Amino acid sequence: xxxxxxxxxxxxxxxxxxxxxxxDAPQHVREAILILAExxxxxxxxxxxxxxxxxxxxxxxxxxxxxxxxxxxxxxQLMSGAPWYRVYDFVENMHETLVKSSEPExxxxxxxxxxxxxxxxxxxWQIVEGQLQIRGPEGFRAAVETARQSxxxxxxxxxxxxxxxxxxxxxxxxDPDLTGAIHHAMSALECTARECVEDPKATLxxxxxxxxxxxxxPLDTAIAQAWGFASEMGRHIRExxxxxxxxxxxxxxxxxxxxxxxxxxxxxxxxx
Numbered sequence: 001x002x003x004x005x006x007x008x009x010x011x012x013x014x015x016x017x018x019x020x021x022x023x024d025a026p027q028h029v030r031e032a033i034l035i036l037a038e039x040x041x042x043x044x045x046x047x048x049x050x051x052x053x054x055x056x057x058x059x060x061x062x063x064x065x066x067x068x069x070x071x072x073x074x075x076x077q078l079m080s081g082a083p084w085y086r087v088y089d090f091v092e093n094m095h096e097t098l099v100k101s102s103e104p105e106x107x108x109x110x111x112x113x114x115x116x117x118x119x120x121x122x123x124x125w126q127i128v129e130g131q132l133q134i135r136g137p138e139g140f141r142a143a144v145e146t147a148r149q150s151x152x153x154x155x156x157x158x159x160x161x162x163x164x165x166x167x168x169x170x171x172x173x174x175d176p177d178l179t180g181a182i183h184h185a186m187s188a189l190e191c192t193a194r195e196c197v198e199d200p201k202a203t204l205x206x207x208x209x210x211x212x213x214x215x216x217x218p219l220d221t222a223i224a225q226a227w228g229f230a231s232e233m234g235r236h237i238r239e240x241x242x243x244x245x246x247x248x249x250x251x252x253x254x255x256x257x258x259x260x261x262x263x264x265x266x267x268x269x270x271x272x
Contacts, residue, residue, distance in 0.1 A: 019124035019135060023173060025087035029121055030079045033087065036113050037094060038072070041106060045071040051097050052078045055090045085173075088125060088132050095130045125171075129164070134171040140253045147256035150263035151188075156195055159259060162188035166252050170245075178248040179233060185255035186230040189223075192259045196266050205231075214265075215258070226254050 005011070021029065037043050045067045052075060053060050064070035079087065091114055098107035111127040118125055118135065126135040128148075135141055144167060151160040162184045169181035190204040197211050207214065208224045215223055230251055233243040243251075 016119055017122035019137075020122040022124040022134075023084065025082075025084035027080065029123060030082075030087055031076075032117055032121065033091060033114070034075060034079055036110075036117060038075075040113055041098075041110060045075055047097075048075050048094075049078070051094050052082075052090060055086055055093050056082055091127065092130065092132055095127060099130065128167065131168075132171070133167045134176075136170075136249055140249060143253045143256045143260070147188075147259045147263075150260040151192065154192075154195075154263040154266050156192060156263065159188040159191040159195075159263075162191060163252075163256060163259065166255070170248060170252065176245060176248070178243045178245060181248045182230050182233050182243060182251045185252040186227060189227075189255040189258050189262075192262045192266075196262045214262070223254070223258060226251060 034048065037048050038045065049060055049071050052058075056078060058078065061074055064074045079090070082090070095107050095110055098104065098110055101107075107130070111130075115126045117123075124135050125132045126141070127133075144163065147163055148160060151157075151163065166181045166184035166188065169177035169184060186204065190207075193204055193207045193214065194200050194202060197207055197214060199207060199210070202210065204227050205224060208220050208227070212220065214220070229247075233247070233251075
């Protein structure tokens with residue numbers, strides 16, 4: 001698909017809008033999602049209706065047989081009347097449908113287009129590996145995405161999976177699993193550190209002490225303190241002391257950035 005004028009000539013928004021939409025799906029978001037499917041992905045209204053009906057557990061209206069205007073009108077009505085969370089179910093179901101289609105590469109295009117749209121509209125979700133996960137500030141998102149790529153390239157599937165689980169825990173609604181997010185994030189970091197020093201049984205705290213050159217000083221002290229905080233919040237929870245969302249997001253961001261650093265260090269060592 002050729003790039004449009006705004007992107008081709010660099011007239012995109014200078015600053016991304018703040019996340020303002022999470023537990024809602026305003027009408028303009030619903031309409032934009034439909035347009036992406038119909039126009040940008042060039043899907044027939046009947047295909048879109050099929051995914052919508054499956055998502056909403058409805059039977060297509062047999063009286064609507066022409067693609068335009070009948071079936072397209074039905075798509076608009078189904079999307080407009082859906083509970084907000086079903087709109088995001090539709091986004092995931094469309095991705096799954098495309099993966100199973102004769103052109104599975106279109107799923108990646110759908111993922112990219114939806115993620116770009118959500119950034120533009122300030123929607124606090126993003127598709128990652130076919131599932132919607134919470135989208136935080138740009139710096140946080142970049143740290144997590146870079147960590148995923150680095151761990152994948154370093155062939156560390158367990159650590160990659162722990163980062164994925166941490167993001168799933170942050171994304172849970174109505175109540176994010178903050179202790180779970182902290183636990184999984186630090187497990188990813190511990191797993192990566194173990195592989196880096198080839199010490200499969202050591203804890204992260206032990207690794208920082210035993211291998212002083214692994215993380216540059218004084219950053220090693222900061223990571224050790226983060227490990228202590230995470231142990232208290234994510235593993236040994238005290239009564240009356242629950243982590244806040246910003247604290248959990250902060251720990252996940254620190255763990256992701258450090259995983260990226262260690263994975264890069266491993267890759268360099270393997271080349272020598």
